[in-house]
Each structure stands twice: as C-alpha cells, then as structure tokens.
Amino acid sequence: DIVMTQSPLSLSVTPGEPASISCRSSQSLLYTNGHNYLDWFLQRPGQAPQLLIYLGSNRASGVPDRFSGSGSGTDFTLKISRVEAEDVGIYYCMQAVDSPRVTFGQGTRLEIK
Amino acid sequence: QVRLQQSGPGLVKPSQTLSLTCDIFGDSVSGNSVAWNWIRQSPSGGLEWLARTQFRSKWYHDYAKSVQGRVTINPDTSRNQFSLHLNSVTPEDTAVYFCARTWSYGIDIWGQGTTVIVSS
Numbered sequence: 001d002i003v004m005t006q007s008p009l010s011l012s013v014t015p016g017e018p019a020s021i022s023c024r025s026s027q028s029l030l031y032t033n034g035h036n037y038l039d040w041f042l043q044r045p046g047q048a049p050q051l052l053i054y055l056g057s058n059r060a061s062g063v064p065d066r067f068s069g070s071g072s073g074t075d076f077t078l079k080i081s082r083v084e085a086e087d088v089g090i091y092y093c094m095q096a097v098d099s100p101r102v103t104f105g106q107g108t109r110l111e112i113k
Numbered sequence: 114q115v116r117l118q119q120s121g122p123g124l125v126k127p128s129q130t131l132s133l134t135c136d137i138f139g140d141s142v143s144g145n146s147v148a149w150n151w152i153r154q155s156p157s158g159g160l161e162w163l164a165r166t167q168f169r170s171k172w173y174h175d176y177a178k179s180v181q182g183r184v185t186i187n188p189d190t191s192r193n194q195f196s197l198h199l200n201s202v203t204p205e206d207t208a209v210y211f212c213a214r215t216w217s218y219g220i221d222i223w224g225q226g227t228t229v230i231v232s233s
Contacts, residue, residue, distance in 0.1 A: 049211075106158075
C-alpha cells in the first residue's frame with residue numbers, strides 16, 4: 001500500500017494568517033495521463049470529510065479560493081491564504097493513483113488561536 | 114446534487130455480522146463512470162478504505178486485504194443503493210463507517226457516517 005505522511009499533525013493559526021500542510025507519499029502519484037492523483041479533504045467536527053482539492057491542485061466546486069493545492073510526484077502542499085474560523089477541523093490528504101486501494105494521511109488538526 | 118444516505122444498526126455483538134446500507138440520490142449505482150465505496154474511520158481518526166463496487170458492462174467488486182474474506186459489498190439496482198456486510202466482527206471493527214462515491218479523479222461525495230460499536 002502507498003503510505004501517506006502529513007506534517008505537521010497539528011496547527012494553531014491566528015485568523016487572517018496563512019497556513020500550510022505538507023503531504024508526502026511513499027510512491028509517485030503521477031499517473032501516465034500527466035495527472036497527480038492526490039486529493040485534500042476537510043473533516044469538520046461531527047461531519048464527513050468534504051472534498052477541497054482534487055488532482056493535486058484543482059479546487060472542488062464551492063471551495064473558497066483561499067484554499068490552494070500544489071506539488072507533484074511524491075510531495076504536495078495545501079495552503080490556506082487567510083485562515084477563517086470555519087476552517088477548523090482535520091485535513092486529510094488521500095492518494096487515488098492506486099484506486100480502488102486509496103490511502104489517507106494521518107490527518108492534520110487545525111485550530112484557531 | 115448527489116447525496117448519500119446511510120442506514121444500519123449502531124451496535125453489533127462480537128462474532129456477528131455488521132450490515133449497513135447506502136441509498137443514492139442524484140446518481141445511479143450502475144453508472145458507468147462512477148464507483149461506490151465503503152470507508153471506515155477508527156476511534157483514533159485513521160481512515161481505511163474497505164470495499165468498492167462498480168458497473169462496467171458487468172459488476173466488479175474490490176476489497177481491502179485487511180478485511181478480505183469477511184466483507185461483501187452488494188449493489189441493488191432496484192433500490193439504487195449498495196450495502197456492506199462484515200462478518201465475524203470484533204471490537205477492532207468499532208468505527209465510523211462511511212459510504213462514498215468515486216468519480217473520475219478520486220472520491221468526492223461522502224455519506225453522513227454511521228457509528229458502529231462492537232460490544233456484547
């Protein structure tokens with residue numbers, strides 16, 4: 001299985017300040033079609049995960065443009081340009097290159113200072 | 114808008130079978146560009162994919178090695194739903210279980226989650 005490693009595991013951010021989460025995979029997520037099969041999700045307390053970013057850098061429908069994804073191969077980053085209170089929760093990266101056997105990072109808990 | 118609605122018991126006794134159902138609204142269980150999954154989240158927060166079903170001229174089912182032999186995923190076209198059956202459960206199967214849709218680029222839609230506790 002592809003192992004996904006996130007860092008940091010927790011983050012405390014002042015509203016309006018930026019935040020960044022790293023995700024590394026044990027194998028390349030770059031498929032032969034040129035796409036990186038890496039998704040980012042936010043799980044708010046008591047809810048199911050919600051898709052934020054797909055194919056490494058594409059925002060899902062309805063996701064604010066303060067969220068951005070970047071990276072290729074084995075190294076990826078999720079950035080929030082200006083954190084808001086509603087961004088609190090746990091962020092997960094997920095690889096889909098080995099679909100159906102998708103695997104997830106451990107999660108990064110974001111809290112507001 | 115696609116929505117997934119889960120149902121099933123929240124308490125299962127050890128050695129018995131865990132059964133959950135996911136009703137699909139706004140899409141088709143037999144759609145030829147989507148697939149349907151079960152994923153669980155342990156009490157510590159880790160997410161684990163368990164099973165997938167998809168229709169591509171015929172039905173294909175895939176299972177995680179960790180539960181292979183104990184798990185079955187069943188599509189039901191008449192009710193537009195799919196189910197999970199996990200037998201011989203132990204307390205280690207205690208988790209929040211999610212159904213979810215795979216689209217072209219990964220997983221995009223999730224059910225609301227069902228907390229299942231395995232306990233006598």
